[in-house]
Amino acid sequence: MDLISKNFEEWCSNIFDTETINTAKNLKKENPKDFDDAFYKNLEFGTGGMRGIMGVGPNRVNKYTFGKTTQGICNFLKSINRNREISIVIGHDCRNNGKELQEIVCDIFSANGIRIYKFDSLRPTPLISFAVRQLNCNCGIVLTASHNPPEYNGYKVYWEDGGQIVPPIDNKLMTEVEKTKYADINFNRDPKLIELLDEKIDKIYVNKSISYTQSIIPKNDLKNLNIVFTSLHGTSYKLFPDLLKKSGFNNLKLVDSQMNPDGNFTNVNSSNPEDSNSLSQAIDLATLEKSDLVIGTDPDADRFGIAVRNFENDFVHINGNQSMVLMTDYILSKYKGNKENSFIASTVVSTPMMNKIAKKNNVKILLSLTGFKWIGKMINDFKDLNFICGGEESFGFLSGDFVRDKDALTSSLILSEMCNELKNNGSSFFEYLINCYIKYGFYMEELVTQTELGSEGAKKIKDKINSLRKNPPHKLDNSDIILVYDYKKSFLEDKRNGKLSKINLPKSNLMIFESSDGTRVAIRPSGTEPKIKFYFSVNTKLGSKDEFLTKKEYLNKKIKSLIKQLV
Numbered sequence: 163m164d165l166i167s168k169n170f171e172e173w174c175s176n177i178f179d180t181e182t183i184n185t186a187k188n189l190k191k192e193n194p195k196d197f198d199d200a201f202y203k204n205l206e207f208g209t210g211g212m213r214g215i216m217g218v219g220p221n222r223v224n225k226y227t228f229g230k231t232t233q234g235i236c237n238f239l240k241s242i243n244r245n246r247e248i249s250i251v252i253g254h255d256c257r258n259n260g261k262e263l264q265e266i267v268c269d270i271f272s273a274n275g276i277r278i279y280k281f282d283s284l285r286p287t288p289l290i291s292f293a294v295r296q297l298n299c300n301c302g303i304v305l306t307a308s309h310n311p312p313e314y315n316g317y318k319v320y321w322e323d324g325g326q327i328v329p330p331i332d333n334k335l336m337t338e339v340e341k342t343k344y345a346d347i348n349f350n351r352d353p354k355l356i357e358l359l360d361e362k363i364d365k366i367y368v369n370k371s372i373s374y375t376q377s378i379i380p381k382n383d384l385k386n387l388n389i390v391f392t393s394l395h396g397t398s399y400k401l402f403p404d405l406l407k408k409s410g411f412n413n414l415k416l417v418d419s420q421m422n423p424d425g426n427f428t429n430v431n432s433s434n435p436e437d438s439n440s441l442s443q444a445i446d447l448a449t450l451e452k453s454d455l456v457i458g459t460d461p462d463a464d465r466f467g468i469a470v471r472n473f474e475n476d477f478v479h480i481n482g483n484q485s486m487v488l489m490t491d492y493i494l495s496k497y498k499g500n501k502e503n504s505f506i507a508s509t510v511v512s513t514p515m516m517n518k519i520a521k522k523n524n525v526k527i528l529l530s531l532t533g534f535k536w537i538g539k540m541i542n543d544f545k546d547l548n549f550i551c552g553g554e555e556s557f558g559f560l561s562g563d564f565v566r567d568k569d570a571l572t573s574s575l576i577l578s579e580m581c582n583e584l585k586n587n588g589s590s591f592f593e594y595l596i597n598c599y600i601k602y603g604f605y606m607e608e609l610v611t612q613t614e615l616g617s618e619g620a621k622k623i624k625d626k627i628n629s630l631r632k633n634p635p636h637k638l639d640n641s642d643i644i645l646v647y648d649y650k651k652s653f654l655e656d657k658r659n660g661k662l663s664k665i666n667l668p669k670s671n672l673m674i675f676e677s678s679d680g681t682r683v684a685i686r687p688s689g690t691e692p693k694i695k696f697y698f699s700v701n702t703k704l705g706s707k708d709e710f711l712t713k714k715e716y717l718n719k720k721i722k723s724l725i726k727q728l729v
Contacts (some may be wrong), residue, residue: 167296169201169220177345178226184554185218199616207231208689211326221380222644223259223315225266228305229347231317232267234339236274236348239300241338246435247275250294251359253285254305255397255462257315259424260284263305267317269351278356284423285364286397288465288569292370293363295324295566306462308435310691312426325538325566329668341580343589359448364401370573372409374562378496379579385410387452387582390443392417394433395424396461398571405575411582411652417444422611426700427461434608435460435467436557438479445477455581455591459570461526464534465557466570470591473707483513483607485577488602490516491598493551494523494578501525502509505544507552510667510674511684511697516553517604525550531670532686533647534558538566555697567684596707606705606717610729611688623687623694624693630673630685641677648673681720683728698724 164172173186190197200219205227206213210229211477216223239248250271254260264280270276279297280705281289286305294302302320310316312486319327319335327335389411395400399421406414419429420443431439435458444456447471456469456477468485469477490506505526506664520527526547530536537552541563551561558568561576579590599605614622634646646655672686682698700720706712 163431165203166198166201168658169204170197172344172446173201173219177650180619182218182224182226189218195616202617206358207234207317207336211316211318211391213310213314213691215313215713216315223263223317225263226344226347228263228267228317228603229270229349230342231339232270232303233347235303235319235335235343236271236276237342238338239336240274247277248275248301249279249297249299250301250303251279251288251290251297251299252303252305253281255285255287256284256395256423256425257305257307257461258312260422261314262453263315266270267303267305268356270347270464271726272352272355273348273350275352276355276430277610279359279401279640280356280360281363284397286459286571287362288464288565288571289401291320291324291369291565291567291569292367293359294320294322295564296363296366302545303461304589308462309460310320311433311437320567323538323542323719325542325564326533328535328539346682355587358454359590363522367723368401368408369689370564371405371575374564375409375572375575375579377575377582378493378561382579382583382586383410384586385412385582387455387578388412388413388448388451389458389578390415390417390444390448390453392420392430392441392458393423393463394430394435394440394458395420395427395458395714396433396459396463397423397458398463400572402457402459402463402574405571406578409575409579411578413453415453416429416541417445417447433659435465435576436470437484437586438467441467441469441479446451448477454585457577459574460557463570464568466559466574466577467557468574471582472592476698478592480591480595481607482557483515483605484542485557486600487513487515487519487598487605488591489559489561489573489577490551490553491519491523492594493576494519494525497550499548499550501544504548504550505540507540509536509554510649510672511686512553513605513607513699514682514701515598515605516603523601530709531667532556533671533689534568535691541566545580545634555609591705596704596710599704600706603701604710604713604717606714606721607697607698607699608613608725610698610725611689611693612696612729613693615692619692625696627671627673627685627687634673634675635727638675638677638681639720639727641673641679643675643677645676646673647676681724683724685728686701693707696725696729 290304306463344469553559559573682699
């Protein structure tokens with residue numbers, strides 16, 4: 163019996179409720195292609211949690227796949243906390259079925275004797291990370307699919323430090339989840355163990371965010387900055403406008419049609435701030451209102467996107483690498499601590515410009531694999547160093563350590579204070595960006611993705627990366643490749659002398675090629691969607707503001723050539 167048939171047979175057994183069984187049977191009869199995709203494998207509980215399309219079957223998000231994961235977490239927590247009270251905090255974002263799935267997860271945790279702090283309505287992901295430590299919990303759960311399309315939902319796990327689960331906990335937890343059977347799930351809710359959280363945690367977070375921001379950027383009552391904000395139908399709809407207003411930003415306009423939480427994302431072109439189309443309505447409003455800055459946060463408010471005015475006074479979308487380097491440089495310029503005893507953080511697929519910033523500012527930089535959980539782990543692993551800030555190309559940023567994951571709320575507040583100060587000084591974000599390019603080098607990055615659906619798509623992604631691993635290119639554009647990083651094999655090969663050196667990071671299906679002119683290309687499969695990702699980075703020197711457009715065109719042509727070569 164093949165795996166699809168075996169899984170279907172199990173899902174038609176009396177372990178599952180009648181509605182689920184009938185839905186599975188109807189899916190097989192009416193839509194064989196979707197049926198095969200829903201039953202050909204189990205939805206994986208990975209190193210940070212799980213994410214998938216909602217529906218029936220083992221490869222879908224539903225009460226049983228979330229239930230199996232929750233029961234496995236219960237078993238693990240009880241095994242390492244014998245005879246001690248266990249508590250967790252749980253929240254959900256704006257996703258469809260988020261509230262219902264949260265109740266099911268609460269059923270299971272409470273049925274296993276675990277105390278639950280449950281938020282009374284949807285909350286941003288950074289608030290769950292914050293609440294874990296604030297409430298002294300063993301674990302935190304947020305039901306979110308981040309910026310994925312509307313048909314997705316997900317399950318993210320935080321540990322007692324407020325960060326996502328990392329080694330060795332993640333592998334132990336995954337082993338326990340894999341051992342758990344659907345028949346093991348205990349759905350018998352114990353309401354005595356469930357405490358409802360009101361806005362008390364929100365207020366503590368807001369005060370902490372404001373006080374932290376003011377510790378970086380001294381309070382300035384002259385708030386001339388005009389801001390347009392959109393929550394893109396997500397969880398920041400209330401919290402971020404409050405954060406701005408309490409910080410003195412009164413010139414705030416909201417994209418009203420996108421401010422109501424909506425899991426269908428009805429009035430947005432994209433819920434992902436990495437996509438410039440996501441901010442199109444906000445930019446239209448900002449143009450009409452003559453605003454200075456556009457900010458948009460993704461559904462669970464851990465990523466933010468911005469648009470600023472360029473030298474022609476038109477709005478341009480700023481990518482995650484650009485916002486990261488500017489905020490890092492700005493924060494370092496204000497930093498009053500001992501830089502030699504401090505560090506900034508980024509990821510190996512983010513812009514190499516971060517290395518240049520670290521070197522010129524005499525501060526350590528630590529690089530991790532993709533995923534902000536690794537930056538959160540650094541804060542724990544290097545307690546003798548002060549964490550200043552960290553970011554990744556995928557629009558995530560964190561400053562301070564009261565949250566241990568990317569935080570679009572505090573980051574956007576810091577950004578607003580930064581832009582306000584620049585405006586008061588007769589400058590702008592865009593002018594500051596050009597000055598940084600002159601100072602550190604003009605770096606340009608682009609992310610290209612290929613979507614490959616289903617089991618055939620998964621094979622195509624695997625084959626593509628394996629092909630590049632076995633037969634790597636000799637050049638990037640017209641520049642010889644000098645370094646090949648293979649994170650799956652944990653080695654770096656120097657093509658100039660054949661020397662191999664060890665990469666001291668966890669294994670990952672990631673390859674990076676670097677050429678003699680500093681061009682870099684990284685390739686990896688997405689951890690949350692059926693995609694292969696190509697990260698391109700090119701650079702050149704920028705002598706003055708007058709050279710910007712010419713050098714920008716040169717770098718754009720270089721990236722297009724690389725895309726044609728590799729994608």
